[in-house]
Amino acid sequence: MRPKKSTKVIAPRTKLKDARRSVTMAEIARLCGTTKMTVSRVFAGRPGVSEALREKVLKQATRLKYEVNQQASSFSSNRVNFIGLVTPFEGLLGSRYFQRVVEGLNRGLGNHPHDLVLFDMLSPNFESGDKLERVWRQRKVDGFVILAPHTTDQFIRPLAESGVPLVVVGEVDPGHGVASITADDEQGVRMAIEHLAGYGHKLIAYVGGPEMLSSAQRRLASYRETMENVGLEVKESMVMPGNYTMRSGREAGAKLFRAKRRPTAVFAANDDMALGVMQAAMAEGLRVPEDVSVVGFDDLAEAAEYWPALTTVHQPIRRIGLVASNLLLAQIVSDFQAPQPPPLDCNLVVRDSTAPLE
Amino acid sequence: MRPKKSTKVIAPRTKLKDARRSVTMAEIARLCGTTKMTVSRVFAGRPGVSEALREKVLKQATRLKYEVNQQASSFSSNRVNFIGLVTPFEGLLGSRYFQRVVEGLNRGLGNHPHDLVLFDMLSPNFESGDKLERVWRQRKVDGFVILAPHTTDQFIRPLAESGVPLVVVGEVDPGHGVASITADDEQGVRMAIEHLAGYGHKLIAYVGGPEMLSSAQRRLASYRETMENVGLEVKESMVMPGNYTMRSGREAGAKLFRAKRRPTAVFAANDDMALGVMQAAMAEGLRVPEDVSVVGFDDLAEAAEYWPALTTVHQPIRRIGLVASNLLLAQIVSDFQAPQPPPLDCNLVVRDSTAPLE
DNA sequence: TTTCATAAAGATACCGGTAACATCATGGGC
DNA sequence: GCCCATGATGTTACCGGTATCTTTATGAAA
Numbered sequence: 001m002r003p004k005k006s007t008k009v010i011a012p013r014t015k016l017k018d019a020r021r022s023v024t025m026a027e028i029a030r031l032c033g034t035t036k037m038t039v040s041r042v043f044a045g046r047p048g049v050s051e052a053l054r055e056k057v058l059k060q061a062t063r064l065k066y067e068v069n070q071q072a073s074s075f076s077s078n079r080v081n082f083i084g085l086v087t088p089f090e091g092l093l094g095s096r097y098f099q100r101v102v103e104g105l106n107r108g109l110g111n112h113p114h115d116l117v118l119f120d121m122l123s124p125n126f127e128s129g130d131k132l133e134r135v136w137r138q139r140k141v142d143g144f145v146i147l148a149p150h151t152t153d154q155f156i157r158p159l160a161e162s163g164v165p166l167v168v169v170g171e172v173d174p175g176h177g178v179a180s181i182t183a184d185d186e187q188g189v190r191m192a193i194e195h196l197a198g199y200g201h202k203l204i205a206y207v208g209g210p211e212m213l214s215s216a217q218r219r220l221a222s223y224r225e226t227m228e229n230v231g232l233e234v235k236e237s238m239v240m241p242g243n244y245t246m247r248s249g250r251e252a253g254a255k256l257f258r259a260k261r262r263p264t265a266v267f268a269a270n271d272d273m274a275l276g277v278m279q280a281a282m283a284e285g286l287r288v289p290e291d292v293s294v295v296g297f298d299d300l301a302e303a304a305e306y307w308p309a310l311t312t313v314h315q316p317i318r319r320i321g322l323v324a325s326n327l328l329l330a331q332i333v334s335d336f337q338a339p340q341p342p343p344l345d346c347n348l349v350v351r352d353s354t355a356p357l358e
Numbered sequence: 359m360r361p362k363k364s365t366k367v368i369a370p371r372t373k374l375k376d377a378r379r380s381v382t383m384a385e386i387a388r389l390c391g392t393t394k395m396t397v398s399r400v401f402a403g404r405p406g407v408s409e410a411l412r413e414k415v416l417k418q419a420t421r422l423k424y425e426v427n428q429q430a431s432s433f434s435s436n437r438v439n440f441i442g443l444v445t446p447f448e449g450l451l452g453s454r455y456f457q458r459v460v461e462g463l464n465r466g467l468g469n470h471p472h473d474l475v476l477f478d479m480l481s482p483n484f485e486s487g488d489k490l491e492r493v494w495r496q497r498k499v500d501g502f503v504i505l506a507p508h509t510t511d512q513f514i515r516p517l518a519e520s521g522v523p524l525v526v527v528g529e530v531d532p533g534h535g536v537a538s539i540t541a542d543d544e545q546g547v548r549m550a551i552e553h554l555a556g557y558g559h560k561l562i563a564y565v566g567g568p569e570m571l572s573s574a575q576r577r578l579a580s581y582r583e584t585m586e587n588v589g590l591e592v593k594e595s596m597v598m599p600g601n602y603t604m605r606s607g608r609e610a611g612a613k614l615f616r617a618k619r620r621p622t623a624v625f626a627a628n629d630d631m632a633l634g635v636m637q638a639a640m641a642e643g644l645r646v647p648e649d650v651s652v653v654g655f656d657d658l659a660e661a662a663e664y665w666p667a668l669t670t671v672h673q674p675i676r677r678i679g680l681v682a683s684n685l686l687l688a689q690i691v692s693d694f695q696a697p698q699p700p701p702l703d704c705n706l707v708v709r710d711s712t713a714p715l716e
Numbered sequence: 717t718t719t720c721a722t723a724a725a726g727a728t729a730c731c732g733g734t735a736a737c738a739t740c741a742t743g744g745g746c
Numbered sequence: 747g748c749c750c751a752t753g754a755t756g757t758t759a760c761c762g763g764t765a766t767c768t769t770t771a772t773g774a775a776a
Contacts, residue, residue, distance in 0.1 A: 022495065024732060035756055040734060048754060067495035072732035075433040075761055081498075082440070082475070094457025094659075102451060106481035115498065117440070118474040123464035137380065137425035140439075140473065247663040279665040282640065301452070305605040307637040382762060393726055398764060406724060430762035434731055 023066045032056045043068050081113045084141040088121040096300035104321020136164050142332045145324050165331035167324045171214040181323045188313035188346030189222035192295045196265045197230040200357035205238040205263035207252040207273050219269045242273050249276020257284040264357055271296040271303045289355035309351035316344050381424045389418045401426050439471045442499040446479040454658035462679020494522050500690045503682050523689035525682045529572040539681045546671035546704030547580035550653045554623045555588040558715035563596040563621035565610040565631050577627045600631050607634020615642040622715055629654040629661045647713035667709035674702050
């Protein structure tokens with residue numbers, strides 16, 4: 001039973017332009033007198049190839065500078081070896097924090113073939129809220145690492161519900177089963193406040209971060225709790241809002257230092273704001289640390305380089321990145337949801353911006 | 359002539375796990391009573407489909423939340439819609455400079471389906487020098503944007519010679535036909551020096567960047583030239599080395615301000631170092647701008663936020679990113695090497711760190 | 717009415733790998 | 747010597763699109 005159409009002879013597709021042409025497994029196989037299936041086994045590191053043949057294949061491959069075509073490989077195995085790195089808010093992309101996380105992620109990726117794809121939610125071409133889900137549907141990535149979301153972020157839930165491999169760096173509402181990794185902010189803040197209290201400071205001001213960030217919420221809560229635990233009173237006029245920028249720190253500092261009763265120590269919920277507070281102190285003619293002690297949070301590169309060098313809470317950001325990629329790879333490669341890791345310990349780095357109260 | 363083997367019946371591959379299963383063009387086609395070829399035409403925006411059918415296809419696609427499988431599409435069309443973003447030296451990834459470039463790139467990418475893949479050459483898994491060429495061979499990207507390389511960078515040449523689409527942000531040795539885009543550093547420095555000279559400063563110090571960076575070389579050359587043009591002498595003891603970090607700026611500033619004849623103005627080759635110079639001034643008890651004027655270069659976010667706000671040369675970084683992506687897309691999409699664009703104009707932003715000499 | 721250019725839609729092969737299964741050679745255990 | 751387990755290797759059928767060519771429908775020109 002022949003098809004009703006006459007037989008056709010269709011010319012093979014025109015060849016790719018030379019720049020894009022490349023060696024294929026079939027070619028290597030031909031040179032080695034075998035088939036591409038065997039070559040495929042060699043490169044995938046699967047068993048079932050004799051040592052002699054394997055070496056022959058590798059030799060030819062090296063000679064021809066062969067590299068496995070990831071495109072074709074992905075297509076066949078349905079894995080693309082890209083991980084989406086999502087930066088959902090202003091200022092993240094260009095920060096040392098970002099840099100450290102990337103370092104950690106790359107370390108965790110290790111020998112895996114995955115690379116990081118940048119998705120900056122602030123870019124104009126990302127305005128549509130379902131961008132990430134579309135990217136997933138398009139098979140551009142195998143999963144996402146989402147940096148420090150707002151607790152209320154709406155775009156995480158639909159992703160998670162679609163079964164997209166996902167790790168959040170920061171804290172998310174527990175319960176909907178999203179993997180996440182965070183530092184132990186509470187503990188970090190506690191150490192900072194206890195350090196200041198131990199130096200005899202009584203009036204310890206607080207400069208906070210954006211309210212919608214979970215990290216900011218946790219740090220503030222821990223400040224209040226620790227103050228109470230060490231027997232100090234929290235004066236509401238000493239609790240200043242901020243938004244994690246140097247400017248907001250400087251403005252908060254200016255208000256604090258102009259108050260009729262000024263604090264002898266200030267804890268800022270991140271380093272940038274702490275630097276701003278120090279600037280405000282200088283502008284008001286106060287010396288750090290003689291007149292006022294300042295402590296930050298994060299221990300980014302700037303903190304150590306500043307003058308005076310900032311006493312701050314060191315967050316193991318690189319390690320967080322490393323753990324994040326491990327959690328994600330577990331989901332992608334082994335389809336295995338690792339148990340939620342505990343928050344990672346912070347520690348206090350005492351530099352030159354704090355001193356005992358005289 | 360039948361093959362010598364008996365006919366075989368091989369079971370179809372097991373289906374993908376549900377999470378990864380998805381609607382295909384064939385499915386949409388079936389629902390619309392047509393073939394996947396037509397559906398393909400619709401999504402590629404190619405002509406040859408009646409309006410009625412096109413709408414029908416789009417309607418079904420929307421209903422099923424269909425997205426074209428980029429993996430398969432890339433495979434077939436031999437374009438992967440990823441662009442490699444290469445950061446070849448320390449500190450770039452976490453800088454505002456990086457952030458701005460990315461903003462510009464994303465803007466330039468516009469509606470193109472390309473996304474950015476991060477290649478941080480400092481990551482341990484990138485130690486091998488031919489990483490980029492391998493990535494290219496693996497068909498993971500369609501081309502590269504390389505940020506501010508050393509002029510001597512060896513890894514650019516082999517890439518360019520292999521015909522890899524490539525744009526360098528910064529200056530490269532002309533002649534080997536690598537597309538590049540840069541700001542007019544010379545002009546920027548000229549404006550800064552003329553500004554200070556116009557304020558009556560005679561002893562204008564210079565704090566430079568790493569010698570192997572082309573931007574640093576050009577800025578220094580322009581400093582010398584402009585000083586001569588405005589009739590001022592360059593004292594070699596007033597030309598300090600630096601490496602674009604705040605710390606190096608502070609150290610350079612400390613030396614300058616402790617010299618027996620100290621400068622009344624300092625130009626630093628980037629903002630971070632300028633901030634360091636201001637810190638050094640304060641540490642030595644000098645006021646900015648009353649005792650010493652300071653000018654930076656780049657106009658990153660910190661410059662405006664600092665106190666006192668920094669007078670600096672504004673570099674159109676975002677625009678540079680935008681031009682870079684346009685240049686690259688031209689090569690990728692149209693196989694067209696656009697003519698080398700001229701350096702983009704800088705302009706001077708006068709803030710609070712400079713004042714006339716009394 | 718016939719011819720032919722043009723637009724719409726279909727048919728086929730193919731991109732370069734991988735999954736699943738088939739086959740074959742080898743050698744040990746009986 | 748025969749059977750079967752085992753490991754090496756080959757065969758086939760895809761993955762889900764796109765390039766290219768063919769066929770069919772439509773309508774204007776002759």
